[in-house]
């Protein structure tokens with residue numbers, strides 16, 4: 001069977017992109033990454049794409065931080081169509097995706113967030129968790145809807161919050177779980193095991 005074609009959108013370091021690329025390179029993994037898009041010419045993700053021989057494109061998404069120009073979403077949509085992309089994975093992409101790109105990929109676009117949603121949406125989720133005083137945080141892979149970190153939840157992994165945690169130490173422990181959760185979510189999607197019922201994601205047994 002043809003493997004699921006994935007495009008990854010990343011703005012920075014790219015460790016989740018790398019975790020996905022490694023998983024996809026594994027024997028029998030049902031998906032492959034056909035495109036990396038970044039809005040940042042300095043993104044570490046570009047180097048990772050080169051190392052994995054993944055086609056990478058820098059797109060100028062406009063000057064408004066956090067949002068995308070209309071032209072840039074159209075351009076990304078066109079590139080995804082050209083490559084037969086089935087699933088878009090946001091991996092530290094620092095802009096809100098909407099418009100025609102989200103419309104066409106509704107139910108086929110995922111994001112990873114470093115907290116147990118619906119708690120601590122938005123930026124600095126790990127610091128928010130420490131400051132709130134929760135004892136457990138973690139990461140969430142969710143489908144993207146028009147809100148910020150509000151879409152249906154596919155997978156969550158929990159991480160204890162320690163008394164002496166800093167933003168960095170908690171982020172590092174959560175990141176290790178992110179690197180396992182994201183490939184798992186992509187596998188579920190690629191195996192056709194995800195079904196949406198209202199805002200609940202139901203997962204079929206293998």
Ligand code: GRF
Pocket residue numbers: 010012013014015016017091092093112113114175178
């Ligand atoms: C991760 O913590 C992810 O959950 C959040 O942004 C960070 C991206 O890190 N959305 P990386 O670029 O994948 O290393």
